Amino acid sequence: MEATPNTVTVNGAEIRKLRIQAGLSTTELARAARLSARYLNHLENGYRTRMRPHSYSRLRQALGLPADSTQLLSPTEDPP
Incomplete structure (x- = not known):
């Protein structure tokens, strides 16, 4: 079993x-996430430049991106 990244x-x-x-606005998105x-x-x-996976997930959801989206990740980062 692979560990979840920090x-x-x-x-x-x-x-x-x-x-x-x-x-x-920044405030609206922050509140939603x-x-x-x-x-x-x-x-x-x-x-x-770094986020915990649960915060990343909330931000992705607040932007309406699917669970398998890697759009917000740095180009060198593997999906969580």
């Missing part, structure tokens, strides 16, 4: 692009 590396520019396409707006802002701006 964190995943995300692509902040992609998060921002999808948020804007969805017509959401149960994240702080500051944390989401740090992800989008590249100050932070």
Whole structure:
């Protein structure tokens, strides 16, 4: 049995692009994903690049992406 990774590396520019396409503010998306707006802002701006899998899953769901989507991951990251 393979262990779940502790964190995943995300692509902040992609998060921002999808948020804007969805017509959401940083605060709205953060609330929907149960994240702080500051944390989401740090992800989008590249100050932070890693997320725990459960937070990543909530963000992916808030953006309406399917469970098997790897769109938010950094190009070098394997799916959680």
